[in-house]
Amino acid sequence: MSRWGVTKVEALAPDAASVTAARKLAVAAGWSGEGCTATAAWGLAKGSGKQAYRTVVDLTGPAYSCSCPSRKFPCKHALGLLLRWAEGRVPDDEELPEHADQWLAARRTRAEARAEKPTRERTGPVDTEAAAKRAAQRAERVASGMDELDRWLTDQVRNGLAGLPAQGYPHWDAIAARMVDAQAPGVARRLRDLAGVPVSGPAWPERLLAELALLRLLIAAHRQLPELDSADSTLAAVVRDRVGYPVAKDSVLATDPVADIWSVDAVRDEDLDPSLRSRTVWLRGRLGRAAVVVSFAAMGAPLDATLIPGRAIDADVHFYPNGNRALVGARRTETAAVPPEPVDTAQALDRVAFRLAADPWCRSLPVWVDTVPARRGQDWVYADRSGAALPARPRAAAPWLGCALSGGEPIPTLLEWGPLGWRPLAYWTPTGPVAA
Amino acid sequence: MSGQRRDPWEDLVGAAMQGTARREPDPTAWGPPLGGLATSLRGDPAERLLAAAAAATTLHRAGAMPVSVTDSIGFAPVDERQPASPRIASLLTAAATGGRDQPDTQTPQVIVGLIVDRITAAGRRIPDAALPAMLTLATRRPPIAGQVIAAAGARGRWLAELNPDWTTLVEPGRPPLDDSDEAWTHGTPAMRRVWLTQVADADPRRALAAVESDWRSMKADERAGLIPLLAVVPGERTADLLERSLDDRAGAVRTAAARALARRLDSPYAQRARERLHRWISVRRTLTGRTLTGRTLRVAVPPQPDDVDRRDQIVGRVPLRLRTAVAAAPLAAWDEFGGSRVLTMGLPDEDKVALHDGWIDRILLERDLDWARVAIGSSPFADAGARLAALLPPAEVMPLALRVTRDLRRGIGDPVATARLLAGLQHPWPADLIDAWLAAVTATTATPAPWFDVASTVGLHQPLPLLPYLRDTHPILPIPAQRVVERAITLLTIRETLDEELPAP
Numbered sequence: 012m013s014r015w016g017v018t019k020v021e022a023l024a025p026d027a028a029s030v031t032a033a034r035k036l037a038v039a040a041g042w043s044g045e046g047c048t049a050t051a052a053w054g055l056a057k058g059s060g061k062q063a064y065r066t067v068v069d070l071t072g073p074a075y076s077c078s079c080p081s082r083k084f085p086c087k088h089a090l091g092l093l094l095r096w097a098e099g100r101v102p103d104d105e106e107l108p109e110h111a112d113q114w115l116a117a118r119r120t121r122a123e124a125r126a127e128k129p130t131r132e133r134t135g136p137v138d139t140e141a142a143a144k145r146a147a148q149r150a151e152r153v154a155s156g157m158d159e160l161d162r163w164l165t166d167q168v169r170n171g172l173a174g175l176p177a178q179g180y181p182h183w184d185a186i187a188a189r190m191v192d193a194q195a196p197g198v199a200r201r202l203r204d205l206a207g208v209p210v211s212g213p214a215w216p217e218r219l220l221a222e223l224a225l226l227r228l229l230i231a232a233h234r235q236l237p238e239l240d241s242a243d244s245t246l247a248a249v250v251r252d253r254v255g256y257p258v259a260k261d262s263v264l265a266t267d268p269v270a271d272i273w274s275v276d277a278v279r280d281e282d283l284d285p286s287l288r289s290r291t292v293w294l295r296g297r298l299g300r301a302a303v304v305v306s307f308a309a310m311g312a313p314l315d316a317t318l319i320p321g322r323a324i325d326a327d328v329h330f331y332p333n334g335n336r337a338l339v340g341a342r343r344t345e346t347a348a349v350p351p352e353p354v355d356t357a358q359a360l361d362r363v364a365f366r367l368a369a370d371p372w373c374r375s376l377p378v379w380v381d382t383v384p385a386r387r388g389q390d391w392v393y394a395d396r397s398g399a400a401l402p403a404r405p406r407a408a409a410p411w412l413g414c415a416l417s418g419g420e421p422i423p424t425l426l427e428w429g430p431l432g433w434r435p436l437a438y439w440t441p442t443g444p445v446a447a
Numbered sequence: 448m449s450g451q452r453r454d455p456w457e458d459l460v461g462a463a464m465q466g467t468a469r470r471e472p473d474p475t476a477w478g479p480p481l482g483g484l485a486t487s488l489r490g491d492p493a494e495r496l497l498a499a500a501a502a503a504t505t506l507h508r509a510g511a512m513p514v515s516v517t518d519s520i521g522f523a524p525v526d527e528r529q530p531a532s533p534r535i536a537s538l539l540t541a542a543a544t545g546g547r548d549q550p551d552t553q554t555p556q557v558i559v560g561l562i563v564d565r566i567t568a569a570g571r572r573i574p575d576a577a578l579p580a581m582l583t584l585a586t587r588r589p590p591i592a593g594q595v596i597a598a599a600g601a602r603g604r605w606l607a608e609l610n611p612d613w614t615t616l617v618e619p620g621r622p623p624l625d626d627s628d629e630a631w632t633h634g635t636p637a638m639r640r641v642w643l644t645q646v647a648d649a650d651p652r653r654a655l656a657a658v659e660s661d662w663r664s665m666k667a668d669e670r671a672g673l674i675p676l677l678a679v680v681p682g683e684r685t686a687d688l689l690e691r692s693l694d695d696r697a698g699a700v701r702t703a704a705a706r707a708l709a710r711r712l713d714s715p716y717a718q719r720a721r722e723r724l725h726r727w728i729s730v731r732r733t734l735t736g737r738t739l740t741g742r743t744l745r746v747a748v749p750p751q752p753d754d755v756d757r758r759d760q761i762v763g764r765v766p767l768r769l770r771t772a773v774a775a776a777p778l779a780a781w782d783e784f785g786g787s788r789v790l791t792m793g794l795p796d797e798d799k800v801a802l803h804d805g806w807i808d809r810i811l812l813e814r815d816l817d818w819a820r821v822a823i824g825s826s827p828f829a830d831a832g833a834r835l836a837a838l839l840p841p842a843e844v845m846p847l848a849l850r851v852t853r854d855l856r857r858g859i860g861d862p863v864a865t866a867r868l869l870a871g872l873q874h875p876w877p878a879d880l881i882d883a884w885l886a887a888v889t890a891t892t893a894t895p896a897p898w899f900d901v902a903s904t905v906g907l908h909q910p911l912p913l914l915p916y917l918r919d920t921h922p923i924l925p926i927p928a929q930r931v932v933e934r935a936i937t938l939l940t941i942r943e944t945l946d947e948e949l950p951a952p
Contacts, residue, residue: 018534030541035933038914038940041922057922165493171466217456220463221507224500231498356513364509371505386518399513415578415606419522430508442533445576 020093022319023073025083025280033090042095046104052096053111056088066092067111069118072317076114084313149194153254156193157230160186164227172216176209197255200283201226221430225372229253246369248332253372258331263338268327271296273339274348275318276425277377277436277446282310290314293377293425293436294328294337297349301377302328302337321443323348333370351379351439353423355395363428376428377436381421384410393433396421404432412447416440455481456507459500467492474499481506520609524601528572532948536574538562538941543580554934556588557903561938562945563591563598569949572600582606582613592616631657636669640676647680655685662688667697674700678707686714693758705760709775710812719759720776727772730784733793742785743793744802748772766801773805778815787821790828807831814838823847833864841873845880848872852883856890866897874908881905881913885920888928898931906938911946914939 024030041057050071055063056079064079066088075089085093095101107115163186167175175182183206190199201222208219232239232250239247252258273294280290288310294302306315318324318339327340354362359378366376382393385400391410392400403410416422416438423439425447435447455477462472471492474485485499530536542558559581566573573581578599585595596603596616607613618635630642647654658673665673674692677685689711692704708716727748733741748765761768761775781789794802810818811834819838822828828835836847848868854860869884876884884905888898905913917936921929 018537021537030537034541034940035937038918038936164497165491168463168493168496169466169468169491171464171469173464173466216460216464220460220500221504224497224504227494227497228501228505360511360513363511367505367509371501383520385516385520387514388517392514392516394516394519395513398516400516402514409610411579411606411610412576414520414609415575415602417520418575418602418605419520440576 014099015093015097017094017097019319019322020090020097022321023085023093023316024090025085025314025316029083029085029087029090032087033094036087036091037094037098042092044108045092045095045101046107047096047101048103048105048107051107051111051115052092052101053108054092054095054101056091058088064088065110067114068093068096069115074118075313082310085316149256152194153233153256156190156195156198157233157254159189159193160195160198161227161230164223164230167223172209172219175219176215178209180206182206195254197253198226198229199255218431229372245332245334248334249370249372252331252333252336253370260338263329263331264340266329268329268340269296269298269300269302270325270327271298271300272323272325272346272349273297273302273328274323274351275320276348276351276379276444278318278320279436280314283307286310288314292318294318294339295349295351295379296328301335302330303335304337304339320437320446321348322346335370348444351423351425353379353381353439355381355397356393356399356401359401359426359428374429377425378428379423379439380426382413382424382426383417383419383421384413393424393426393435394421401426401428401433404429404434407432407434410435410447412445413438416445452476452478455485455499456503459496459503462496463500467496472496472499521605523605526572526601528570528600530574531566531569531571533574533576534944535562535566535948536577538944539573539577540580543577543584554899554937555584556591557907557934558938558941559584559588560591560594561907561941563594565945565949566598567594571949573598573603575602578603578606582610582616585616586613628657636672639669640672643673643676647676651680651682651685655680655682655688659684659688667695667700670695671697671699671703674703674707678710686711690715693760702760705775712777712779712813716759716775717777719755720772721780723756723759723761723772724776724780725783727769728784730792741793742788744784744789744795744798746795746798746802748798766798769798769801770805770808773802774808774812776809778809778813778818787818790818790821791825803828803831807834810835811838831861831864833861833868836868837871844868844872845877849877849880849883852880852887855887856883862887862891863897866901870897870900870904872904874904875910876905881909881916885924885928885932888931889924899934902931902934903938906935906942909935909939911939911943914943 021030021033024033036056041063043055043057043063045052045054047053047070051067051069053065053067056066056077058064058079062078064077066075066077066079066086068075068085068089073085073093075085077086077088079086079088081087092101183202187199187202187206190196190202205219205222208215208222211218229250232246233254236247236250239250273296276293276295278290278292280288282288286309288308290306290308292304292306292315294304296302304315304318308314323346324339325343325346327342328337329340330337359380362378363376366373380393380395380401382395382401384403385392385394387400387402390405391403391407393403393410393413394400413422413424413435424435425437425439425444426433427436437444437446439445453473453476455472455474458472458474458477462470472485474482476482477485481499481503484502485495488495488498490498539559539562542555542562563573563581573595581595581599582603585592596607599607604617607617630638631646634642643654643658646657655677658677662670670692674689677689686708689704689708692700693708693716695701695704705716708714709720711717727746729745729747731743731745733743746769748769750765752762752768756762756768756772759775761771763771778787781787785792790806806818807822807828810822816838819835823832823835823839832847832851836844836851839847848865851860851865852869855862855865865887884901888901891898914936917932917939921932921936924932
């Protein structure tokens with residue numbers, strides 16, 4: 012494997028502070044036992060304790076192992092080692108130390124087991140009757156939960172929304188907990204998100220009513236799932252996804268892949284709750300299809316760091332039934348990201364309309380649009396060459412980076428649509444993408 | 448059916464807020480397309496309201512039209528210079544936003560200063576992607592604001608003018624910093640100081656005339672800020688203005704005027720200082736038998752300052768007045784006491800510190816090499832060696848710097864002054880001075896702050912082959928010393944990168 016550039020290594024860092032720490036570590040003394048093969052690099056990094064930290068990087072992933080207590084991933088030692096490797100300061104060595112050998116062997120074993128698992132499952136006995144029974148039980152529980160939510164929603168509207176700011180978060184937490192019990196986690200998440208709306212400032216009744224109404228629409232759609240399954244299986248899958256029906260990864264990976272060159276456009280990490288983080292990666296296929304890869308990790312555990320903005324992978328992508336979320340299967344080569352083909356604002360809005368027709372509950376749609384930041388009164392907008400513009404989300408940070416990169420001329424901007432407005436995820440420059 | 452059309456969304460929200468138990472929306476007053484849809488809905492009023500709101504929400508979201516622009520951001524002027532590479536952008540952004548992982552709070556501006564200077568020297572400009580972070584840093588770190596704005600180029604200045612938080616960096620509409628009178632008549636106080644400095648060198652009369660014409664209308668702060676610049680403007684009229692400023696109504700102006708006048712060897716102020724010394728100080732000959740064996744100074748400071756003392760800002764307790772009076776008098780005033788030999792005379796114990804400090808202040812003010820050499824060679828002035836060394840020519844400074852730096856390990860000398868001396872030394876340093884510096888940092892970690900400045904100069908100017916030596920030494924130093932050395936290592940490493948990314952033209 013050819014050595015990566017420093018930029019690629021730094022793109023793996025979980026935050027800017029890690030880049031700084033890794034750079035410092037990469038140049039400091041205190042490294043020993045370093046070596047690398049075509050697929051792995053390792054080294055001992057001196058820390059504050061007596062024992063040096065044992066750091067190993069599987070370059071094929073990349074995947075990382077370090078004995079340090081850091082909860083960041085990759086930690087600064089792994090990044091520091093990669094920086095040293097990228098700069099040619101880690102010597103070639105075909106003889107792996109024991110700790111590196113063991114970890115890499117364990118990874119190989121797990122990968123082989125994963126590769127064999129779908130085959131075993133397909134060939135093994137499947138208790139279809141039990142599975143159908145479980146699915147029926149779940150559907151019954153969700154339907155019951157949806158009925159309860161329907162009564163709750165109409166009660167809110169019957170009694171008036173004006174009193175909700177005084178009710179506080181417990182009012183929403185209680186019904187969200189009921190939806191968790193009813194195995195409708197997607198609905199529970201939307202309800203928790205609504206808890207802050209009544210105290211979110213002017214025009215909160217409009218924002219709240221819109222979301223409550225869409226929840227009721229979801230309930231209505233859920234009641235018609237049997238009809239939808241035969242009439243529009245994709246819409247049925249969207250409804251199940253919004254309600255929170257699980258989809259097994261194996262079943263997704265078993266679908267026919269879409270093989271393409273997938274450019275990694277943007278990455279966003281979010282803390283979903285005090286114990287869970289998510290990473291959303293937006294991929295853009297050269298053939299025009301988009302995919303969203305979402306991964307989760309417990310707080311402190313590593314998130315998937317294999318998809319790096321500015322890079323493109325020749326890979327098989329397997330889509331979930333909703334046709335939007337996806338998993339990356341077999342990967343082949345990696346190259347620089349392919350430049351996007353941006354649209355104008357009218358075309359961007361057409362895409363939003365098209366998506367909402369298929370998924371009225373959609374709250375995020377990124378589109379590459381040729382825009383430049385501009386003003387509409389006190390508010391920011393993103394204007395195309397014709398002067399038509401898309402409104403920025405209220406209270407979002409001012410797009411100074413967009414101003415700097417554009418210099419006043421529209422540039423390809425990955426704008427994410429949301430119900431409240433648009434916000435930039437990335438910009439495309441002559442030297443590649445820049446994260447917003 | 449009501450005669451007037453109602454906005455469906457307002458009707459829905461109003462009814463939802465009050466509750467359908469009290470009020471129901473009236474879709475018959477809405478008009479198409481929602482009116483027709485909503486009137487056909489079945490169910491109880493709350494269910495119908497939610498269904499109509501779902502349709503209205505989807506219609507609103509999916510049917511959104513582009514909005515118009517009221518103000519464009521304009522176009523950045525063309526900048527002939529090419530931006531530096533994305534890797535440089537990444538270095539700059541990380542330096543500006545690295546936060547807690549920096550060795551200390553000053554490191555970001557030192558690193559950024561180094562990089563932007565190299566960008567400018569290479570004929571390039573700050574990459575666009577780094578401009579927002581750079582402009583934000585520059586507003587928080589005024590010492591590098593000028594470098595950043597210069598390297599930001601036309602696009603950086605254009606961007607700064609868009610954001611009210613950054614406009615102070617470029618002050619739109621300010622007159623150009625040339626020597627036209629416009630800079631004086633319309634400039635900010637800072638620009639007026641720059642103008643005065645420039646013009647005073649070339650045309651002192653013009654500079655003074657400008658100051659005199661505005662003197663009465665200026666605020667006290669501005670008057671006090673201009674006085675240090677007037678100190679070096681020759682001519683009797685300048686001296687008169689300064690002398691009159693001793694009677695200014697603002698204390699800050701009077702203090703500044705006294706300091707400025709102390710620099711003018713031929714002023715009435717200097718004459719009064721000379722006379723004051725002669726009233727307060729005398730020489731007593733020490734005889735052993737009938738042989739003259741030495742001289743000592745006798746000091747008699749009046750218990751209270753008189754009116755002349757107060758006007759000349761010779762105020763405070765006795766030791767402070769003695770130090771200020773000595774510092775105010777030209778060194779030539781000591782000629783009749785033996786000139787620079789007073790530095791080696793016996794001194795009354797209670798006055799020794801005040802006299803030493805006053806002499807050092809005055810030697811530094813007059814930058815008198817002969818007096819400095821005598822003081823450096825006298826053991827009572829060992830602690831002041833680092834301060835005085837700044838006056839010596841480079842060939843004499845290096846051995847002295849080595850001596851005072853090594854002295855620190857033995858607890859002799861002033862770490863702050865030594866650090867300042869080292870920070871001002873020319874590079875490259877010899878290897879033994881590098882070792883002495885590392886030993887001094889290790890020995891004086893109670894006051895590490897000034898050592899960061901030394902680390903900066905080492906990192907910025909010492910040849911790159913020092914890098915592996917510092918990397919090897921780093922782990923065996925105590926933690927506070929490691930932080931100091933890390934700044935040098937960081938800067939040397941960045942210089943390595945800059946050599947790759949921005950080769951010298």
